[in-house]
Amino acid sequence: MILVFNNDASEKDIQFAISKIESLGYKPHLSRGVIKTIIGVTGDDRSISEIEFNQLPGVEEVLRVLKPYKLASRDFHPEDTHVSVNNTEIGSGSFTVISGPCSVESEEQIEKSASLLHQYGFKFIRGGAFKPRSSPYSFQGLGENGLKILKKGAQKYGLAVVTEVLSAHDVDMVGEYTDVFQVGARNMQNFALLKALGTAHKPVLLKRGMMAKIEELLLSGEYIMKGGNSRIILCERGIRTFETATRNTLDIGAVPVIKRWSHLPIIIDPSHSMGDWHYVPAVSLAALAAGADGIILEIHPDPIQAKSDGKQSLNFDNFKILINRLKTLAGAMNITIQ
Numbered sequence: 218m219i220l221v222f223n224n225d226a227s228e229k230d231i232q233f234a235i236s237k238i239e240s241l242g243y244k245p246h247l248s249r250g251v252i253k254t255i256i257g258v259t260g261d262d263r264s265i266s267e268i269e270f271n272q273l274p275g276v277e278e279v280l281r282v283l284k285p286y287k288l289a290s291r292d293f294h295p296e297d298t299h300v301s302v303n304n305t306e307i308g309s310g311s312f313t314v315i316s317g318p319c320s321v322e323s324e325e326q327i328e329k330s331a332s333l334l335h336q337y338g339f340k341f342i343r344g345g346a347f348k349p350r351s352s353p354y355s356f357q358g359l360g361e362n363g364l365k366i367l368k369k370g371a372q373k374y375g376l377a378v379v380t381e382v383l384s385a386h387d388v389d390m391v392g393e394y395t396d397v398f399q400v401g402a403r404n405m406q407n408f409a410l411l412k413a414l415g416t417a418h419k420p421v422l423l424k425r426g427m428m429a430k431i432e433e434l435l436l437s438g439e440y441i442m443k444g445g446n447s448r449i450i451l452c453e454r455g456i457r458t459f460e461t462a463t464r465n466t467l468d469i470g471a472v473p474v475i476k477r478w479s480h481l482p483i484i485i486d487p488s489h490s491m492g493d494w495h496y497v498p499a500v501s502l503a504a505l506a507a508g509a510d511g512i513i514l515e516i517h518p519d520p521i522q523a524k525s526d527g528k529q530s531l532n533f534d535n536f537k538i539l540i541n542r543l544k545t546l547a548g549a550m551n552i553t554i555q
């Protein structure tokens with residue numbers, strides 16, 4: 218349910234409505250937009266009735282939200298959400314490049330990657346220390362030691378860390394090293410993890426499951442938001458279809474759909490979508506053109522030697538070429554790359 222206030226509604230009217238909502242046992246979510254002030258109401262959907270709110274002073278309209286997700290919906294929060302990480306805002310109109318290796322492998326690898334990203338003025342480094350591999354025999358990551366290496370390299374160059382957390386049990390430990398928790402595609406519906414991240418005090422990069430609908434991605438975001446953490450960055454990383462020419466099928470159309478349905482920022486992962494570095498530049502440019510808020514990109518100083526996902530990782534020369542092309546396109550769109 219949403220209460221839309223008329224333009225003359227006073228602060229007293231708004232506070233009165235908030236108390237009324239709380240007295241009925243529901244939760245108010247106030248959103249003060251440039252044009253309208255609204256209050257979203259959450260609680261047991263079946264028992265909330267419009268009649269309770271229609272007559273409240275200052276209320277222009279009471280709307281029922283039919284979508285199963287509420288807090289993540291644009292109806293509840295018409296303005297775009299900006300997720301701030303170490304003074305860099307994701308979702309505020311700039312195109313954010315989060316980049317780094319698939320896995321943290323060594324100090325040297327992170328040093329080289331962090332130095333390159335810093336040289337280009339980027340603000341984030343990604344790297345997995347706990348890897349969700351399809352095979353138990355594949356490299357599983359360096360664990361906590363990998364997080365130490367990543368944090369050290371990031372701090373040296375003033376970069377924010379984005380790294381994956383695999384289980385609810387690890388949230389506190391990973392939180393000591395990371396600035397953004399990444400939830401991988403395989404964990405999009407790990408509800409215990411989502412709930413744990415709901416009470417964490419750091420942003421979450423939530424990847425779409427390879428067999429998940431957009432609505433399910435938003436419902437997973439809703440789990441985190443319900444716990445009180447609304448700093449979520451959604452990520453489209455390709456879904457599984459009958460096509461085998463690419464690792465996954467990038468659903469570029471998810472960008473405008475999510476922009477319409479939700480206020481949360483949405484970024485694209487060209488690397489896991491395509492699975493082959495040759496295709497990564499084209500879809501990175503497509504992400505920018507489609508209105509995504511950024512990309513998360515795998516790079517490696519020597520992709521052939523990479524312990525995971527080398528095939529889809531750009532080497533530094535190709536990374537530089539891509540960034541220059543992105544800058545040209547961004548210039549034409551009047552968007553800054555950060």
Ligand code: PEP
Nearest residue numbers: 319401402403424454489
């Ligand atoms: C990753 O980012 O390295 C990763 C494992 O991604 P995904 O969860 O999208 O497969």
Ligand code: MN
Nearest residue numbers: 319515525526
């Ligand atoms: Mn990877």
